Amino acid sequence: MNTRTPELDRRRFLTGSLLIAAGAVVGTGCSTDPTGGSSGGRTTLNVWYHAYGEAGTQQAALRYATAFTKANPDIAVKVTWVPGDYAGKLHAGLLTDAAPDVFEIGDFDDGLAHRGQLAPLDDLYGDARADFGAAALDTVTVDGRLYGVKAVEDVMMLYYRKSVLAAAGITPPTTFDALAGAAKALSTGKSKGLYLGTDGAGDGPALAVMSTGGELVAHDGKVAFGSPQALEALTAFKRLHDEKSLLLGFTTDWWDPSAFTQGTAAMQWCGLWAMPAVRTALGDDFGVLPWPAFREGGTPVLRVGGWTSCVNAKGRHVDAAKTYVRWLWVQQADLQRDFAESYGLHVPPRTSVAATATALTAGPAKETVELARRYGRHYPGTWNTAVSTAFNAAAAKIATGQGDPAALLADAAGQAQSEIDKQLGR
Structure with a gap:
């Protein structure tokens, strides 16, 4: 989601983190983990998003985290919203002790995989792999391994x-x-x-x-x-x-x-x-x-661009991070549809989810999707x-x-x- 509405652009959005534990928002803080990596004996994942401009997107990310911790009560989620130069802050942050466990990237950067920063995620897809479009797989493939799960495609x-x-x-x-x-x-x-x-x-x-x-x-x-x-x-x-x-x-x-x-x-x-x-x-x-x-x-x-969810291979909670990415972007079709249609308009990377995205079935939106299939690069x-x-x-x-x-x-x-x-x- 590359758009930034005037009221919620990157330059003016408040930096912050919200910690989700046991399915509820339990605190706020800066971009470092306020729990030191655990919350009441739970694993705490630090999940980074760039500061989406579409109204409601941050709230959606928090709802998804809440639903995840209800389904996985041993894993807390701290959502960190990163404004400004997200790519620059991400590359710098990955070199620190406060590095995210899960993070999104825009246009996929093969160099992160070559440097061992990304965990291979082939095992996350399972039977759903065939449901992801070829481009959604090809763009995250490096030397035959899959290093991310596409969340949305932006045309x-x-x-x-x-x-x-x-x-x-x-x-x-x-x-x-x-x-x-x-x-x-x-x-x-x-x-x-x-x-x-x-x-x-x-x-x-x-x-x-x-x-x-x-x-x-x-x-x-x-x-x-x-x-x-x-x-x-x-x-x-x-x-x-x-x-x-x-x-x-x-x-x-x-x-x-x-x-x-x-x-x-x-x-x-x-x-x-x-x-x-x-x-x-x-x-x-x-x-x-x-x-x-x-x-x-x-x-x-x-x-065609979009955002891809990745796991920090050098993070402290790789297995829990992979559980989160699998749950959100492979298993939850309803949430993927919500993320694609309710905050601006995007194309779900999964064929079955895209087929049920009613906002893409008529008018200029349908025309855009059809043009992207023919001419998307x-x-x-x-x-x-x-x-x-x-x-x-x-x-x-x-x-x-x-x-x-x-x-x-x-x-x-x-x-x-x-x-x-x-x-x-x-």
């Missing part, structure tokens, strides 16, 4: 205002040239044609590369974004900046739909999670699109902070005309390859 796509495009005589774009042309034509004194994020990039550069039909990193760990096709797509992406078609510096980033719902941008890259808020604001006056194919021979792209597991930073920095300079594009991209590819080689021990 990211383009929203567009039907009435605004129709009034301008613009057909929803199906090529990058058409997207750039529409964004320029829809930019007026009061609004811009397209919003990709406060920095004018967001996922855009990566989408540009993938829309050529290419990869960011190949399956063998070889950097692929340095190709001539990628360079051409990134150079073309510069057009959006040159023509001043992008909304820049909005008060919320791309994961929040406010720029779109407030009419500040006619099109916005955002996520399925935001659709309930979009519908509340605009009714049926919106549609959804993939990022268009760069040109003939390319492919449209929707990005995940960031590669090697796409960690160092790799993505090298790529995004080069893409930003290319987009704003700071240096030779070929040299910038080649340098970024070299940096990324060195980092990936370290990850893979090569």
